[in-house]
Amino acid sequence: PAAWPTSDPPRPGSTEVAEVETVTTIAEVRARTDAARAAGRTVGAVLTMGYLHEGHASLIAAARAECDLVVTTVFVNPLQFGPAEDLAAYPRDLERDVALSAEAGADVVFAPSVEEMYPRPVLTTVSVAEVTERFEGASRPTHFAGVATVVAKLLSIVGPCRAYFGEKDWQQVCVVRRVVADLSLPVEVVACPTLREPDGLARSSRNVYLEAEERAAAPVLLRALVTGRDRVLAGERDPRAVEAAMAAVVATEPLVELDYAAAVRADDLADLAVLAGDVRLLVAARVGRPRLLDNLGVTVPPA
Numbered sequence: 001p002a003a004w005p006t007s008d009p010p011r012p013g014s015t016e017v018a019e020v021e022t023v024t025t026i027a028e029v030r031a032r033t034d035a036a037r038a039a040g041r042t043v044g045a046v047l048t049m050g051y052l053h054e055g056h057a058s059l060i061a062a063a064r065a066e067c068d069l070v071v072t073t074v075f076v077n078p079l080q081f082g083p084a085e086d087l088a089a090y091p092r093d094l095e096r097d098v099a100l101s102a103e104a105g106a107d108v109v110f111a112p113s114v115e116e117m118y119p120r121p122v123l124t125t126v127s128v129a130e131v132t133e134r135f136e137g138a139s140r141p142t143h144f145a146g147v148a149t150v151v152a153k154l155l156s157i158v159g160p161c162r163a164y165f166g167e168k169d170w171q172q173v174c175v176v177r178r179v180v181a182d183l184s185l186p187v188e189v190v191a192c193p194t195l196r197e198p199d200g201l202a203r204s205s206r207n208v209y210l211e212a213e214e215r216a217a218a219p220v221l222l223r224a225l226v227t228g229r230d231r232v233l234a235g236e237r238d239p240r241a242v243e244a245a246m247a248a249v250v251a252t253e254p255l256v257e258l259d260y261a262a263a264v265r266a267d268d269l270a271d272l273a274v275l276a277g278d279v280r281l282l283v284a285a286r287v288g289r290p291r292l293l294d295n296l297g298v299t300v301p302p303a
Contacts, residue, residue, distance in 0.1 A: 132144035
């Protein structure tokens with residue numbers, strides 16, 4: 001559908017690339033954000049692991065449109081890597097990240113070292129029960145505790161702000177919102193729409209690993225989600241029936257191996273006996289080398 005966002009929003013009121021300041025210490029970034037708030041300015045934050053792409057740029061641009069000072073954090077967080085995952089192999093290109101951040105409208109890039117963030121072994125961690133135990137958390141059991149811990153730390157460093165996350169990683173959005181709510185952090189979590197290619201495939205750095213035939217097959221994930229959404233809007237209230245309909249669509253592409261198709265409560269990913277209120281449709285599948293995720297929200301119309 002033409003309504004899918006396919007490009008990064010422009011920076012309002014400017015065609016020039018602004019200068020961006022790169023800082024590496026907690027004291028420096030706190031000084032910048034504290035000074036902004038003391039002057040009555042609002043702060044926006046985009047938390048990243050670096051190696052930025054157009055999805056990150058869209059979050060920075062969204063923050064630029066709504067906030068006076070925009071901070072991008074670039075930190076490859078070792079806590080969210082499992083024992084079998086290669087932290088050293090994670091791609092890094094800070095110079096490129098700073099340039100992309102500046103082009104998208106950031107004012108400050110906070111790029112701390114591991115030693116700056118974790119000067120001693122970490123004894124205090126944040127874990128979110130229930131929300132993290134299914135779906136992506138089932139295959140990566142320590143991942144979301146690492147995410148929740150670094151998010152809580154970075155948001156406490158930046159201070160009161162609006163923090164921008166992409167809807168594509170919906171389970172992460174749910175985890176971050178729960179951390180912010182449970183710890184009473186003075187942060188507003190803003191979920192931004194998933195950017196898509198013209199054929200509907202969610203933009204992701206993983207897409208570069210798709211062979212030509214796999215790339216042609218991958219948009220079946222969105223077709224499955226749209227089928228599920230249409231079933232709900234047509235009156236289907238049985239989540240298992242909606243999930244079966246989505247799985248049937250994915251099964252039409254032999255190159256796509258479905259991991260899960262789910263229809264759950266949007267805010268906490270809980271199962272529903274009967275679909276009601278805000279629902280999130282989730283799919284994950286292996287398409288050749290990469291494992292791709294996608295999701296779509298639907299609000300069940302009142303009876």
